[in-house]
Amino acid sequence: MRLSYKLAIPHILSLLHSSGAVMLSERDLPHVATTNYDFVIVGGGTAGNVVANRLTENPNFNVLVLEAGPSDAGVLALQVPFLCTTTTPQTLWDWNYTTVSQPGLNGALVGYPRGYVLGGTSSVNCLVYTRGSKADFDRYANFTGDEGWSWDNMLPYFKKSEKFTPPSDRHNTAGQFDPSVHGFDGLNSVSLPGAPTAIDDRFEAAIDQLGGEFTWNLDTNSGSPLGFGWSQAVIDGPSASRSSSSTGYLAREFLLRPNLHVLVNAQVSRVISERTRDGVPEFKTVEFRLNGGDTLFTASASKELILSAGATNTPQVLMNSGIGSASHLSEHGIPSIVDLPDVGENLFDHPIITLSWRVDSNMTYDDYKRNSALQDEALQTWKDTRQGVYANGISQHIGFVRVPDNSSIFVNATNPASGPGSPHFEIFVSNFLLGATPSEGNYLSISTILLTPGDNARGSVKLNSSDPFAIPLIDAGLLADDATDVALMREAVKSVLRLASAPAWGDYIIEAADSAQPGLNATDAQLDTFIRTNTRSAYHVVGTSSITRKGAEGGVVDPDFKLKKAAGLRIVDASVLPFVPAGHSQAATYALAERAADLIKATHSA
Ligand SMILES: Cc1cc2nc3c(=O)[nH]c(=O)nc-3n(C[C@H](O)[C@H](O)[C@H](O)COP(=O)(O)OP(=O)(O)OC[C@H]3O[C@@H](n4cnc5c(N)ncnc54)[C@H](O)[C@@H]3O)c2cc1C
Ligand SMILES: *[C@@H]1O[C@H](CO)[C@@H](O)[C@H](O)[C@H]1NC(C)=O
Ligand SMILES: *[C@@H]1O[C@H](CO)[C@@H](O)[C@H](O)[C@H]1NC(C)=O
Ligand SMILES: *[C@@H]1O[C@H](CO)[C@@H](O)[C@H](O)[C@H]1NC(C)=O
Ligand SMILES: *[C@@H]1O[C@H](CO)[C@@H](O)[C@H](O)[C@H]1NC(C)=O
Ligand SMILES: *[C@@H]1O[C@H](CO)[C@@H](O)[C@H](O)[C@H]1NC(C)=O
Ligand SMILES: *[C@@H]1O[C@H](CO)[C@@H](O)[C@H](O)[C@H]1NC(C)=O
Ligand SMILES: *[C@@H]1O[C@H](CO)[C@@H](O)[C@H](O)[C@H]1NC(C)=O
Numbered sequence: 001m002r003l004s005y006k007l008a009i010p011h012i013l014s015l016l017h018s019s020g021a022v023m024l025s026e027r028d029l030p031h032v033a034t035t036n037y038d039f040v041i042v043g044g045g046t047a048g049n050v051v052a053n054r055l056t057e058n059p060n061f062n063v064l065v066l067e068a069g070p071s072d073a074g075v076l077a078l079q080v081p082f083l084c085t086t087t088t089p090q091t092l093w094d095w096n097y098t099t100v101s102q103p104g105l106n107g108a109l110v111g112y113p114r115g116y117v118l119g120g121t122s123s124v125n126c127l128v129y130t131r132g133s134k135a136d137f138d139r140y141a142n143f144t145g146d147e148g149w150s151w152d153n154m155l156p157y158f159k160k161s162e163k164f165t166p167p168s169d170r171h172n173t174a175g176q177f178d179p180s181v182h183g184f185d186g187l188n189s190v191s192l193p194g195a196p197t198a199i200d201d202r203f204e205a206a207i208d209q210l211g212g213e214f215t216w217n218l219d220t221n222s223g224s225p226l227g228f229g230w231s232q233a234v235i236d237g238p239s240a241s242r243s244s245s246s247t248g249y250l251a252r253e254f255l256l257r258p259n260l261h262v263l264v265n266a267q268v269s270r271v272i273s274e275r276t277r278d279g280v281p282e283f284k285t286v287e288f289r290l291n292g293g294d295t296l297f298t299a300s301a302s303k304e305l306i307l308s309a310g311a312t313n314t315p316q317v318l319m320n321s322g323i324g325s326a327s328h329l330s331e332h333g334i335p336s337i338v339d340l341p342d343v344g345e346n347l348f349d350h351p352i353i354t355l356s357w358r359v360d361s362n363m364t365y366d367d368y369k370r371n372s373a374l375q376d377e378a379l380q381t382w383k384d385t386r387q388g389v390y391a392n393g394i395s396q397h398i399g400f401v402r403v404p405d406n407s408s409i410f411v412n413a414t415n416p417a418s419g420p421g422s423p424h425f426e427i428f429v430s431n432f433l434l435g436a437t438p439s440e441g442n443y444l445s446i447s448t449i450l451l452t453p454g455d456n457a458r459g460s461v462k463l464n465s466s467d468p469f470a471i472p473l474i475d476a477g478l479l480a481d482d483a484t485d486v487a488l489m490r491e492a493v494k495s496v497l498r499l500a501s502a503p504a505w506g507d508y509i510i511e512a513a514d515s516a517q518p519g520l521n522a523t524d525a526q527l528d529t530f531i532r533t534n535t536r537s538a539y540h541v542v543g544t545s546s547i548t549r550k551g552a553e554g555g556v557v558d559p560d561f562k563l564k565k566a567a568g569l570r571i572v573d574a575s576v577l578p579f580v581p582a583g584h585s586q587a588a589t590y591a592l593a594e595r596a597a598d599l600i601k602a603t604h605s606a
Contacts, residue, residue: 036062036302037062037063037064037261037299037300037301037302038055038060038061038062038063038301038302038303038304038604039051039055039061039062039063039064039301039303039304039305039306039600040063040064040065040066040286040299040300040301040305040306041063041064041065041066041305041306041308042066042268042271042286042305042306042307042308042309042317043065043066043067043068043120043268043307043308043309043310043313043314043573044065044066044067044118044119044120044245044246044250044262044264044308045067045115045119045120045121045122045245045308045309045310045573046115046119046120046121046122046244046245046310046573046574046586046589046590046593047120047245047308047572047573047574047589047590047592047593047596048065048067048120048245048306048308048309048572048573048593049065049118049119049120049245049246049248049249049250050161050187050245050249050590050593050594050597051306051308051572051593051596051597051600052065052249052250052260052262053187053249053250053254053260053597054594054597054598054601055597055600055601056254056257056259056260058601059257059259060259061259061303061604062259062261063259063260063261064261064262064263064299064301065260065261065262065263066263066266066267066268066286066288066299067117067118067120067262067263067264067265067266068116068265068266068267068268068309068313069093069115069116069117069118069120069264069265070092070093070116070117070118070264070265071117071118071264072093072117072118072119072123072244072246072247073118075093075117076379077091078093078117078119078123078124078242078244079241079242080240080241080242080379080382080390081127081194081233081235081240081241081242081390081391081392081393082365082368082378082382082389082390082391082392082393083390084124084125084126084127084242084393084394085126085369085394085434087123087124088113088115088124089111089113091124092116092117093115093116093117093123093124094113094114094115094116094124095113095114095115095116095312095313095471096113096116097111097112097113097114097312097471097472097474098110098111098112098474099112099459099474099475099476099478099537100473100474100475102475102476102477102478102479102480103480104351104457104477104478104479104480104482104485104486104532104535105478105479105532105533105535105536106532106533110476110478110536110537111536111537112312112474112476112537112539113539114310114312114313114539115310117246118246118250118262118264119244119245119246119247119250120244120245120310121310121539121586122234122244122245122246122586122589123242123244123245123246125539125584125586126393126394127233127234127235127242127393127394128231128232128233128234128393128394128395128398128428128584129190129221129231129232129233129234129584129586129587130220130221130225130232130398130426130583130584130587131158131221131223131225131581131583131587131588131591132225132581132582132583132587132588133151133223133224133225133400133418133419133421133422133423133581133582133583134151134223134224134419134421134422135151135417135418135419135420135421135422135582136151136418136419136422136579136581136582136583136588137149137150137151137153137154137223137581138150138151138418138419139418139419139579140547140577140578140579141153143547143548143549143578143579144547144548144549144559144578145549145550145559146549146559146560148559148595149547149559151223154591154592154595155181155223157590157591157592157594157595158183158221158587158590158591159181159182159183159186160183160186160591160594161183161186161187161188161587161590161591161593161594162182162183162184162186162188162190162590163183163184163185163186163187163188163189163190163236163243163248164177164179164182164183164184164189164190164191165189165190165191165235165236165237165238166191166237166238167191167192167193167194167237168191168194168195168235168237168238168240168386168387168391169194169195169196169387169391170237171192171196173192175218176192176218176229176230177192177218177219177221177229177230177232178218178219178222181219181221181222181223182221186248187248187249187251188234188243188245188248188249188590189234189235189236189237189243189248190232190233190234190235190243191232191233191235191236191237192230192231192232192233192237193230193231193233193392193393193396194235194237194240194387194391194392195387195388195389195391195392197363197365197392197396197431198361198363198364198431199364199396199429199431199444199508200396200397202504202505202508203396203397203429203504204397205502205503205504206499206502206503206504206505207228207502209502209503209504210498210499210502212498213401213402213495213498214228214399214498214499215227215228216228216229217229217399217400220398220399220400221587224421225400225422225423225582225583226400226401226402226421226423227399227400228397228398228399228400228427229397229398229399230396230397230398231393231395231396231397231398231428233393234586235391235393238386239386240382240386240387240390240391241386245590250262263290265290265291265292266288266289266290267288267289267292267469268286268287268288268309268317269287269288269289269296269317269320269468269469270286270287270317270320270321270322270468271283271285271286271287271305271307271317271318271321271323271569272284272285272286272287272298272321273285273337273566276567277567277568278567280338280565280566280567281337281338281565281566281567282566282567282568283305283321283563283566283567283568283569284300284301284302284305284568285298285299285300285301285305286298286299286300286305289469301568303604304568304569304570304600304603304604305568305569305570306569306570306571306572306596306600307545307569307570307571307572307573308571308572308573308593309573310541310573310574310575311347311461311541311542311543311544311545311573311574311575312461312472312474312541312544313472314544314545314571314573314575315343315344315461315472315544315545315575316344316461316463316468316472317468318340318343318344318545318556319334319343319344319462319463320334320463320468321337322334322335322336322337322338323337323338323340323343323563323566324336324338324339324340324341324343324344325339325340325341325343325344325345326339326341328341328344328462328463329463331463332463332465332466333466334463334466338563338564338565338566339565340555340556340563340564340565341554342546342548342554342555342556343544343545343556344460344461344462344472344544345458345460345544345546346458346460346543346544346546346578347458347459347460347461347474347475347476347477347541347542347543347544348453348457348458348459348477348540348541348542348543348577348579348580349453349459349476349477349478349537349538349539349540349541349542349580350449350450350451350453350537350538350539350540350580351449351450351453351478351479351485351489351535351536351537351538352447352448352449352450352535352536352537352538353447353448353489353492353493353531353534353535353536354434354435354445354446354447354448354534355445355446355447355448355493355496355497355500355512355517356433356434356435356443356444356445356446356512356513356514356517357443357444357445357500357509357510357511357512357513358441358442358443358509358510358511358512358513359442359443359444359508359509359510360442360507360508360509360510361442361508362442363431363442364431364432364442364443364444365389365430365431365432366432366433366437366438366441366442366443367442368389368432369432369433369437370437370439378390394428394430394434395428395429395430396429396431397428397429398426398427398428398429399426399427399428400423400425400426400427400451400582400583401423401424401425401426401427401492401495402417402421402422402423402424403424403425403488403491407491409484409487409488409491412483413454413481413483413484413487414454414455414484416452416453416454416455416484416488417452417582418452418579418581418582422452422582423451423452423582424450424451424452424488424491424492424582425448425449425450425451425452425488425489425491425492425495426448426449426451426582426583427446427447427448427492427495427496427499428446428447429444429445429446429499430444430445430446430447431444432445433445433513434447438513441513443513444500444505444508444509446496446499446500447496448489448492448493448495448496449492449538449540450479450485450488450489450492451580451582451583452484452488452582453477453479453480453481453484453485453580454481454483454484454485454488455481455484456480456481456482456483456484457477457478457479457480457481457484457485458477458480458543459474459475459476459477459478459480460473460474460475460477460544461473461474461475461544462475476537476541478535478536478537479531479532479535486528486531486532489531489535490524490527490528490531493518493527493530493531494520494527497518497519497520498520501520516530516533517530518530538584540574540580540581540584540585541574541575541585542574542575542576542577542579542580542581542585543575543577543578543579543580544556544575545557545571545573545575545576546575546576546577546578547559547561547576547577547578548578555578556571556575556576557570557571557576560599561576561596561599561600570596570600572592572593572596572597573589573593574588574589574592576592577592
């Protein structure tokens with residue numbers, strides 16, 4: 001039998017001030033009196049912490065953040081950029097999801113990590129900072145009927161969130177990025193690579209040798225991403241540390257704000273409507289458990305609830321609450337409160353595939369992935385000097401490619417690019433075998449991400465149980481659009497093979513790491529087999545609480561993030577994006593959260 005208690009500010013406050021993000025114990029809760037928050041935010045992840053920070057700039061707004069996972073404080077693996085590949089899957093900071101069988105991948109079940117920790121997925125991801133294209137955001141504006149979503153209107157929010165910092169090694173960055181498109185006063189740190197690698201010069205020579213799609217782009221984050229350049233990552237250069245929404249937006253100075261309360265290990269089961277407003281259900285209360293316990297607590301907001309549980313969990317919380325497809329909810333005996341059939345639908349993700357080669361060098365990262373003596377040494381260097389291999393993420397160079405408009409792929413399939421100048425795939429280069437580390441050998445990996453899945457490549461999040469804490473069923477829709485996805489992926493793999501065939505790698509690459517890896521002479525059938533066997537998720541999940549126009553039939557939220565057919569609830573996280581951007585999804589998530597915070601402040605400014 002679950003008991004329910006109300007939470008109040010004074011008690012949380014007393015615990016908060018000692019430790020920053022608090023962990024309450026159940027024992028304390030019966031002493032708690034009444035609740036009086038202006039805003040309650042569900043999920044202290046990438047977007048949720050942005051909103052929490054910006055709202056509490058107003059000292060009159062009391063904000064409670066409920067985060068299911070633990071605190072990130074003091075965890076080295078979450079701080080050292082190089083260790084990003086160890087933060088998931090199946091760790092203390094991961095929800096440990098797996099997709100349902102993916103028909104596009106020969107039926108494979110694919111690992112599907114999501115951050116389960118303060119900072120959310122920004123605390124565990126691999127740090128790549130890409131914004132997508134101007135056309136992506138102009139398409140959002142067009143699709144939602146809200147010019148606020150256009151690139152020109154979102155660029156100020158990208159800049160507002162960003163603090164571009166010097167790289168750890170303080171190398172001269174002139175000519176490696178375009179300062180005019182970056183922000184320098186924000187809370188999310190970004191930098192260029194902090195330590196050189198032995199392949200940097202070879203990569204540059206390869207681009208110079210190849211031509212074709214291999215052109216230079218001074219800064220692929222300008223809105224015009226086509227071409228190749230230096231990778232930018234969410235790393236604070238001077239401290240050589242991961243920048244997450246926790247390290248930035250919940251830095252100590254912000255946690256000390258008396259009007260910001262952050263509760264970790266607090267998992268929300270549902271949002272509750274106790275009344276209607278203007279004829280629609282109004283949601284002002286959340287229900288949650290602490291430390292996985294059986295007791296359910298509630299907290300209420302006098303102004304708004306903000307749901308920021310991410311693209312897999314936000315739809316789950318909505319469905320637990322009776323918000324979603326009435327027929328799907330009835331399968332689990334959940335009464336329908338707001339009938340919105342698109343909750344959990346329209347899931348967009350990015351397929352990724354990595355090609356690897358054994359190389360004639362001992363200067364790759366592979367030894368640092370498997371030799372504990374080297375690891376100890378690199379960690380000590382990082383601690384002492386904030387320099388060295390451990391200051392780097394997974395890639396030094398990145399680029400974006402558009403398949404020509406006259407390609408035969410688009411004779412029978414709609415071109416899925418968001419607009420002119422927008423890419424179909426991304427390529428990035430790694431100085432090690434990206435994936436499981438072999439016991440010996442040195443490697444080069446080149447990965448490509450299909451940025452523009454076709455119209456039929458849509459997955460979903462559905463409930464598997466009436467238990468609000470059960471794991472949802474996730475269909476990532478990977479390579480599900482037969483006409484578009486595999487054809488574009490073939491072009492992407494060929495492009496990777498062309499890159500690897502540049503003379504610059506001639507005395508470097510020895511052979512493919514996997515003998516089944518195709519070469520440039522491979523047939524389409526051979527490429528397709530390789531692609532369907534080896535493609536996995538890049539984890540750029542969006543779309544499951546999609547924005548549509550105000551008054552539109554479908555969709556989940558209006559362009560101002562408000563839940564349709566309801567009052568009191570906004571959704572602010574990657575799930576609202578109606579299409580996946582042509583890049584890794586965190587930069588867009590920070591920017592949209594900054595915009596949401598401004599809209600919420602404006603609503604309550606009177
Ligand atoms: C392994 C991995 C690597 C990635 N690499 C990159 C990369 O290099 N670059 C990039 O741009 N993007 C990357 N991404 C994607 C990117 O990080 C995400 O798109 C983005 O961070 C999502 O932000 P969000 O706010 O929507 O969700 P999240 O950051 O996931 O935040 C959701 C938060 O809500 C909490 N929560 C969930 N359910 C509940 C509940 N019921 N009650 C309370 N709290 C709850 C979660 O624990 C989490 O803290 C990666 C993703 C993964 C998984
Ligand atoms: C994920 O798996 C790890 C390792 O088994 C475990 O410690 C962690 O608690 C799991 N996460 C969740 C949310 O259950
Ligand atoms: C906006 O969308 C409409 C169709 O919905 C399309 O006809 C039009 O060309 C689009 N405009 C831009 C600028 O993308
Ligand atoms: C790489 O090889 C060179 C020469 O064979 C050797 O001097 C050097 O120590 C090696 N470096 C590493 C990191 O193993
Ligand atoms: C596409 O156009 C380019 C130049 O405009 C041309 O070289 C190429 O052959 C065309 N490709 C196809 C498939 O028509
Ligand atoms: C397009 O579809 C037609 C009719 O089905 C088919 O004959 C043709 O081969 C297709 N073209 C391409 C490039 O797939
Ligand atoms: C879904 O529920 C069924 C039946 O309880 C269970 O066997 C299965 O493992 C669940 N799936 C997931 C992904 O948890
Ligand atoms: C491709 O070329 C390599 C040698 O360069 C050869 O070993 C391989 O058999 C060829 N594959 C096909 C499908 O022709």
